[in-house]
Amino acid sequence: MFTRIDHVGIAVHDLEKSISWYETTFGLTVASREVNEEQGVREAMLFVADSPAGGSYVQLLEPTRQDSPVGKFLARNGEGVHHIGYGVDDVENALASIGAQGVRLVDQRPRHGSMGASIAFLHPKDTGGVLTELVQAAKR
Ligand code: MC0
Numbered sequence: 001m002f003t004r005i006d007h008v009g010i011a012v013h014d015l016e017k018s019i020s021w022y023e024t025t026f027g028l029t030v031a032s033r034e035v036n037e038e039q040g041v042r043e044a045m046l047f048v049a050d051s052p053a054g055g056s057y058v059q060l061l062e063p064t065r066q067d068s069p070v071g072k073f074l075a076r077n078g079e080g081v082h083h084i085g086y087g088v089d090d091v092e093n094a095l096a097s098i099g100a101q102g103v104r105l106v107d108q109r110p111r112h113g114s115m116g117a118s119i120a121f122l123h124p125k126d127t128g129g130v131l132t133e134l135v136q137a138a139k140r
Contacts, residue, residue: 001094003053003087006117006135007045011070011082015042015062022046022058031057032115040068045114054087054137059114083121083131091118091136098122098134110136 012018022028028046035042042064045057061082063071073082088094091110099105104123113119116138124131 001088001097003089004051005056006054006085006087006133006137007057007059007114008081009059009061009083009085009131009133010080011074011077012060012062012079013074015044015060018060018062019044019046022060028058031055034114035064036112036114037064038111039070040064041070043114054140059085083133085119085133085135088134088136091120091134094134095120103127 010018019030023030023046028048031045031047033042033044040063042062044060046060048056048058050056061070063074065071066075070082095105095108095110103126106121106123107119110118110120113133113135118136120134122132122134
């Protein structure tokens with residue numbers, strides 16, 4: 001079902017400071033920056049590697065409000081890995097198949113994600129404590 005790791009989402013307090021650290025320390029470059037008000041994040045995708053199935057990224061996430069998922073996560077855990085995003089060919093099919101196995105779906109239908117992707121989250125309480133995101137990348 002999964003075609004690749006699309007991205008690793010990392011919760012940060014200060015997006016610009018974290019971008020600089022990833023650029024300087026690992027030589028990564030920013031592929032996109034967006035504010036997603038629905039999700040309550042200001043985020044940047046830093047390109048890591050390409051594959052026939054699509055790119056892989058580090059996604060740095062700063063909350064735009066304290067009561068958002070990333071704001072609550074930071075208050076509880078501090079900075080760190082927030083979620084894993086797996087590439088899928090068809091997010092609606094993947095959701096139906098995973099939901100049929102009894103995994104709680106945070107999103108019943110796909111939402112708008114970074115770089116034009118269609119995304120949907122699975123509940124971390126049903127995925128071994130790892131917030132899991134399905135990502136159908138925009139056509140390229
Ligand atoms: C919360 N929990 C987590 C977690 N967030 N566990 C592992 N990883 C995480 N990231 C755990 C808490 O510790 C808590 O456990 C329980 O889940 C309930 O958390 P809560 O925050 O008190 O409760 P809810 O229900 O308000 O929220 C949890 C839920 C939410 C997963 C439904 O965070 C959510 O909707 N997340 C999906 C959306 C999202 O994360 N958006 C930001 C990235 P205990 O044991 O204390 O009960 S947006 C993004 O990434 C987009 C832009 C993109 O990729 O393109």
